[in-house]
Amino acid sequence: MFEMAKELFKQLFKKPFTNMFPAKHAPKSTVGFLKKVEEGKAKLNEPVPIPEGFRGKIAYDKEKCIGCKLCIKVCPANAFEYLEKERKVKYHLSRCTFCAQCVDVCPVNALVSTKEFLLSDYNKK
Amino acid sequence: MNPDKVIEKKDRERKPDEPVKKKRKSNSYSLSIGPIHPALKEPIRFDLQIEGEKVVKVDFELSQVHRGIEWIGTRRNPVQILYLAERICGICNICHSTCFCIAVENIANIEVPARAHYLRTIHAELERIHSHILWAGVAAHELGFDSVMHYTWKIREKVLDVMEALTGNRITKGIMMIGGVRRDINEKQVPMVKEALEYYKKGFGKLESIFLKDPVIKSRTVGTGILSRHDGLALCAVGPTARASGIKKDVRQDEPYAAYSDLDVKAITPKDFLGEVKGDVFDRIVVRLLEVKQSIEIIEECLKQMPKGKILHEEKIPKLLAELRNIEGDGIGRLEAPRGEVIHYVKMVGKEAPYSWKVRAPTYNNLLPWGPMLMGEQVADVPIIAASTDPCMSCTNRAVVADGNSEKILDNEAMRRLSVEKTNALKRRLGR
Amino acid sequence: MIDALQAIVLIPIIAIVGIFIALLFKGIDRILAARMQARIGPPLSQPFIDVKKLFMKENIVPKNAVKWIFGMMPVVALTASIAVLFYIPLFGFKPLLDGYGDAILVIYLFAIPSLAMVLGGFASSSRYATIGAQREMVTMLSYEFPLAISIIAIAWLVSSTTACSPAFSLGAISIWALVGPLGILGLILLFLVMLFVMPGEVGAIPFDSPEAETEIGGGVLTEYSGRNLGLFYISASVKTIAFAAFIVALFFPGNISNTLFLTGIGAILADALFFLVKIFIIVFIGSTFIRVAIARFRITQVVKVYWGYASFMALFGLLLIAIDLMGVV
Numbered sequence: 001m002f003e004m005a006k007e008l009f010k011q012l013f014k015k016p017f018t019n020m021f022p023a024k025h026a027p028k029s030t031v032g033f034l035k036k037v038e039e040g041k042a043k044l045n046e047p048v049p050i051p052e053g054f055r056g057k058i059a060y061d062k063e064k065c066i067g068c069k070l071c072i073k074v075c076p077a078n079a080f081e082y083l084e085k086e087r088k089v090k091y092h093l094s095r096c097t098f099c100a101q102c103v104d105v106c107p108v109n110a111l112v113s114t115k116e117f118l119l120s121d122y123n124k125k
Numbered sequence: 126m127n128p129d130k131v132i133e134k135k136d137r138e139r140k141p142d143e144p145v146k147k148k149r150k151s152n153s154y155s156l157s158i159g160p161i162h163p164a165l166k167e168p169i170r171f172d173l174q175i176e177g178e179k180v181v182k183v184d185f186e187l188s189q190v191h192r193g194i195e196w197i198g199t200r201r202n203p204v205q206i207l208y209l210a211e212r213i214c215g216i217c218n219i220c221h222s223t224c225f226c227i228a229v230e231n232i233a234n235i236e237v238p239a240r241a242h243y244l245r246t247i248h249a250e251l252e253r254i255h256s257h258i259l260w261a262g263v264a265a266h267e268l269g270f271d272s273v274m275h276y277t278w279k280i281r282e283k284v285l286d287v288m289e290a291l292t293g294n295r296i297t298k299g300i301m302m303i304g305g306v307r308r309d310i311n312e313k314q315v316p317m318v319k320e321a322l323e324y325y326k327k328g329f330g331k332l333e334s335i336f337l338k339d340p341v342i343k344s345r346t347v348g349t350g351i352l353s354r355h356d357g358l359a360l361c362a363v364g365p366t367a368r369a370s371g372i373k374k375d376v377r378q379d380e381p382y383a384a385y386s387d388l389d390v391k392a393i394t395p396k397d398f399l400g401e402v403k404g405d406v407f408d409r410i411v412v413r414l415l416e417v418k419q420s421i422e423i424i425e426e427c428l429k430q431m432p433k434g435k436i437l438h439e440e441k442i443p444k445l446l447a448e449l450r451n452i453e454g455d456g457i458g459r460l461e462a463p464r465g466e467v468i469h470y471v472k473m474v475g476k477e478a479p480y481s482w483k484v485r486a487p488t489y490n491n492l493l494p495w496g497p498m499l500m501g502e503q504v505a506d507v508p509i510i511a512a513s514t515d516p517c518m519s520c521t522n523r524a525v526v527a528d529g530n531s532e533k534i535l536d537n538e539a540m541r542r543l544s545v546e547k548t549n550a551l552k553r554r555l556g557r
Numbered sequence: 558m559i560d561a562l563q564a565i566v567l568i569p570i571i572a573i574v575g576i577f578i579a580l581l582f583k584g585i586d587r588i589l590a591a592r593m594q595a596r597i598g599p600p601l602s603q604p605f606i607d608v609k610k611l612f613m614k615e616n617i618v619p620k621n622a623v624k625w626i627f628g629m630m631p632v633v634a635l636t637a638s639i640a641v642l643f644y645i646p647l648f649g650f651k652p653l654l655d656g657y658g659d660a661i662l663v664i665y666l667f668a669i670p671s672l673a674m675v676l677g678g679f680a681s682s683s684r685y686a687t688i689g690a691q692r693e694m695v696t697m698l699s700y701e702f703p704l705a706i707s708i709i710a711i712a713w714l715v716s717s718t719t720a721c722s723p724a725f726s727l728g729a730i731s732i733w734a735l736v737g738p739l740g741i742l743g744l745i746l747l748f749l750v751m752l753f754v755m756p757g758e759v760g761a762i763p764f765d766s767p768e769a770e771t772e773i774g775g776g777v778l779t780e781y782s783g784r785n786l787g788l789f790y791i792s793a794s795v796k797t798i799a800f801a802a803f804i805v806a807l808f809f810p811g812n813i814s815n816t817l818f819l820t821g822i823g824a825i826l827a828d829a830l831f832f833l834v835k836i837f838i839i840v841f842i843g844s845t846f847i848r849v850a851i852a853r854f855r856i857t858q859v860v861k862v863y864w865g866y867a868s869f870m871a872l873f874g875l876l877l878i879a880i881d882l883m884g885v886v
Contacts, residue, residue, distance in 0.1 A: 003334040005850040008272055008593040017279050017595040025600050051290035053308070055299070074442055076201065076208035099208045099299040104307065105442045113293070156684050164771040178688075178856060267771050269762055269853025275594035341763070341852040504688060505855040508771045 020045045031122075050115055055100040057116040060091040064110035071102035071111060093119065152176050156504065160189045164267060164508035167518035171511070175504060183499045187492070190519040198482040203229050203303055203449050204442060206482065210469075211297045213484060214520040216259065219245075219252045220462035221469070221484070221520075222301040227382060228471040229303050231456030233449060238435040239384075241305035246384040247318075247427050248291070248300055249460070250420040254325060255284045256463035257413045257420075260515045261336065264410065267508040268345055273335060280328045287321045290314060303445060304438025315428060322421050329418055336410055346407040350498040350510035353404055360493040364465020365416065366514045368394050369409040371402035376461035383460075388426055393419060406506075406513045413515075416463075450477050462487055464515045486520035568643065575642045579794035580604040582837070586797075586845045593849050604794065611787030619780050621682040630677035631781070631788035637669030638795040645802045646810065648829040660708050663803060664701075667758060670792050671697045674767070677789075678777035689776020692856045693767035699863035700757040700764070706871035707747040707754075711807055714740075714878055732808070736881050743877030744808070750871045751804050755843035757863065759797040762848040766856045801839040802832075809835055 022044050027033035036042040050056070067087035072080045079095040080102070091111075100113045153176045160168035168189035174182035194213055198206045203225075210225040211218040223245055230237060237245075258281045265273035285295045291314060292298035300307050310318070336342060352362065357370035367374045375392035377385045393415045395401070395408040402408065439445040455472040465487030472481040491514040498510050583604040591598025618624055644663050646652050671693060678690030711732060718735045732744060757764035768776040781789060854862060 002340070002850065003331070003338060004270075004272055004276070005846075007276065007331070007335070008846075008850055011595045012589065012593045014595065016592060016597045017282075018597050020597065024597060051286075051293075053293045054289070055293035070443060073202070073446070074204050076205040097208060097297070098294065099297075100293065101204065101208070101299070101442070154684070156688070163774050175688075265852070269765070269769065269771060270851070272594050272849045273852075275596060279595055339852070341854070344858060345852060345855065503855055503857065505766060505769065505772050505853075 019048050021047045047118075050117065053113075054115050054117075055098050055113045057093065057114050057119055058091060058096060058098070058100065058103065059112045059114045060089075061110045061112070062088055064108050065089060066108055066110075068107060070105045070107065074101045074105050076101070153181055158507065164511070166263065166512075167516070169516070169518050171507065173499075173504070173507065178503045178505065180499050180502050180504065180507065183496050185492070185495065187518070188522055191522045192519060195482050195484060199478055199480065202446055202477045203479065204446060206479070207301055207303070208297075208299060210484075211299065211301075214486065214517050215296050216256045216517070217252065217462040217464065217467070217486075217520070218297050219248050219301065220460055220467050221486075223249065223383070224458040224460050224462075224467045224469040225471065225482075226301050226303050227458030227460065228456040228469045229449065229458075229473075231458065232454045232471065232473050233303075233452045235304045235438050237305055237438060239432045240309070240434045241436045241438075242384040243427050243431040244306045244310065244436060245301070246388070247310070247424050248288075248298070248306070249383065250423045250427075251284055251288055251291075253420045253463045254417050255281060255288070256515075257417050258284070258332075260413060260463075260512075261332065261410070263515075264406075264509060264512050265336075265342075267512045268342060270342065273342075276335070277332065280325075280332070283321050283324050287318055290317060302437060303449065305436050307437075309436050318424065318428065322424060325417065325421055329414070329421070332417075333414060336414060343407065345506070345509065346410060347405060348403070349406045349506050350502060350513055351403060351405045352494050352498050354402070356497045357404065357494060360497075361490045362465075362494045362514075363487045363490045364461070364463070364515075365409055365412045366465065366491045366494060368392055369402075369412045370404035371396065374466075376459055376466050380459060384427060384430075387430060388423055390419070390423065406509055409513045446477075449473070451475060455481075464488060464517060465491060484520075486517060488514070488517045488521040491516065492521070571642055571647070572639045575639060575647075575795055575798070576791055578833070579791065579798045580608065582798050582840055583794045585837070586840060589841065589845050590849050593846075604790075608787050608790060611790060612784050614783040616783035616785055617780075619681055619683065622780065623680040623682070626676055626680035627780075628785065630673040630680065631785040631792070634670040634673035634677075634792040635788045635795070637666050637673065638792045638799060641666045641799040641803070642795070645799060646806050647802060648825075648832045660712055660803075660807070664705060664708055667796070667800065667803075668697065668701065670796055671758075673792075674777045674789070677781070678767075678779075681777075681780035683780045685773040685775065685779040686777050688773050689767045689769075689779065692769075693777055695856055696757055696764060696767055696859055699860045700754045700867070703750050703863055703867035703871040704754045704758070706868065706875055707750050708807075710743075710747055710871070710875040710878055714882065717882060736878060737884065738881075739884075740878045740881030743874040743881065746870050746874030746877065748804070748808050750867050750874065751807070752839070752843045753867050753870075754863075755800055755804070755839070756847045757859070758800050759844055760793060761844045763851040763854050764859055765853060766859060769853060797840060797844055798836055801836045801843065804839050804843070805832070805835045 022030075022037075023033060023042070024045075033042060034044075037044045065088045067082070067089065069082060069089070071089060072078075072082055076099060077095045077097045079092045079097075081090040081092065083090055098113075103111050103113050153174045156173045156175050158171040158173065159165050160170045170186040170189065172184040172186065173180050194209060198209055201209065206225060207222050210221040213221045229235075258277050262274040262277035262281070265271070265277065288298060289295045291310060292300040292308060352366065352370045354371045356362075357367050357372050362370065362372070363374065371394050373392040373394060375390065376382070377390040378392050381390070393412055395403070395411045398411050398415055399408070439448065452473050453475045455470065458467075458469040458471075460467055467487060468485040470481070470483040470485075471479050474480040494514065495511065498513075499507060502510060581601070581604075584599070584601040587603060588598040588601065618627055641663055644652050644659075644666070675690045675693045675697070678686040678693065714732060714735060733741060736744065756762065760768055766772070766776075768778060773779070778786060778789060
């Protein structure tokens, strides 16, 4: 009976489970907070570690690309645009769903999954 | 007709010998819950007639979140649809993509390697653990017991971590591929999965004592929202909702897919644990918790039995796509999602994109049972009863009445007349 | 007895200090609740931030509402909550209006914020608020009964054993010394009843069916917004500490300074701190812990719990005290 009450009382004296990323309480301005971190005035709590084989932001090596259009064919979100003149593709990060099907299909490994996942930005790249 | 508009028929639920109750209209008033309401995780509108605190009439209105996923699907090739299918439901994403795979594999007569079958089973069962634990938290929240919600969601993190390590993502895993799976489980990952299973075995005992022995949860759920076996069968309930009413119905048992034919999976009813079947909310909690335990056992068995070998029927995606472009015919995929039976119907006509793709999510079947469940209950129990079937509205919505301002619903005849009118108007405009 | 000038000076001070302490306790309450749920929780200043934001927001009055009742009720609720503070000993001092009112008056004052919420709920003409108001009324009727039994038992005990006039002033007498062992058992029962009434009185979770967020989306407060909601928010916080202070005054009056041989400013500080600690313990047990450890009751269960178990316990406590007194007298 009242198993939860016991558990709650125990948890009262334990460290919270929450990972305090990026700070304990939401900073008033995230940009301002990051600036402070860069200046060394504040400390950034580390995010939860990501495992091997994580499907993060996709890195596109334009040099390697041969313009075979396979990525365009398999991409479920139309994140690739074919550039007629250059015979290469353009990768739209904002449309990407990070399924990494294009990484699997690319014959020359021009597309690679990275571990990068902090992708929000003010700049529309 | 709007197929999703379901009107609760009170007369059907009444047993033949029960006298017709006289309605006292003066005391009842209507209460509209939803489309947006703190108790509802997804939009649906309940129109309840209330007498004091008692529900005397139930009606609900669907079609608040139509997304046109099937329509999008008919403009994409099967490999692209896999990722679209995943997004039908965030929680049963493996189920929908696997189900689509099975349907397409049926059409193309693709044989899936044995190891891939086992991997699919493991992923599906991990997802079941995740879904049921998440549901337990939501149910606790509906009961006003947020501590349990935070506790269960804390426990849930482990399975998310495992899924992230195995597939590369926490929720939309993108692991399924037509003819197999995309990633194998390597030797390094096996101990991690086993450790997580041990963690859940331990956590299961705690969850059991919290949910099944807490006096307040018990007093709120026992005898609440009863769905009789008769009603469950008549209204085609599926999944844990049906099993909690004592209907031994489980696709894994009745029509095994993936590796389930090698494993001894039996539909769980509350009879196994409580000795009797009431079909109330408490029974549905029991069934889901026992299924978590069952899933742990299934995964352990899979890890033991899993053969070595290929995990994909065709590794080269362009070749696979070329193969799928030439197939013709229709196929059906059935599988047991955490919420019940999912059915995908796909028709291919020798083109890149399927001619038709139809999804029937389990929630669709579990909506009608709300009628008999909610009837005669208190307003306070509406959220927990509604949540007890683990509804997923956006998975269910596939039709929408777009004529928002008027009440009228177009039937077949009216549609034909309108299209004739439009054709005539076009003809006139083109001067023919 | 105090003179009018003193009262005019002290009333705003007590009100402001009371609100400050109430919001501070609310912050502590939220952090502790979060810690028990393995969360971090908001910063300590969160209730102040909430109130500040609510006061800046637009105050929306529904079209069909009875506007004057709708707008007046938050003020009435807050006024009554603060008024309670004048009749309860705070920080080791005597009550401000000592001698003008007694425990019975305090029960009536405690009922006013709930009544204000009921009226406000009915006046807001929302279905959810109407259901909430009905529930609030039922809840109030349920917990008032065991509460009244407990208070009257204590009042009767005090008036029949001491030379105090029937309108005894709170905090002057330690009731534990007035009874024998059987009476002490009875008092412990009454204390438990009071603790059990507390979550109902302050609208904390097992008994928060009038507000029940997941059922009727805020209930009585559904249509309230902006300044009005802010006033109700403060009123609820003040009521929490007022009720805790009331329990402290009834069961654990007395100061610590005499025991510690402190004098002057040190004694005042020590007493004030001791008072805060006592209140904190009561709030933690009676509101914070119960709120996170139990699921919400249905309204029918609320009635059953209060009229059944709590009233029975209170009556039994009363009986024990009576037997004890009969033996003594």
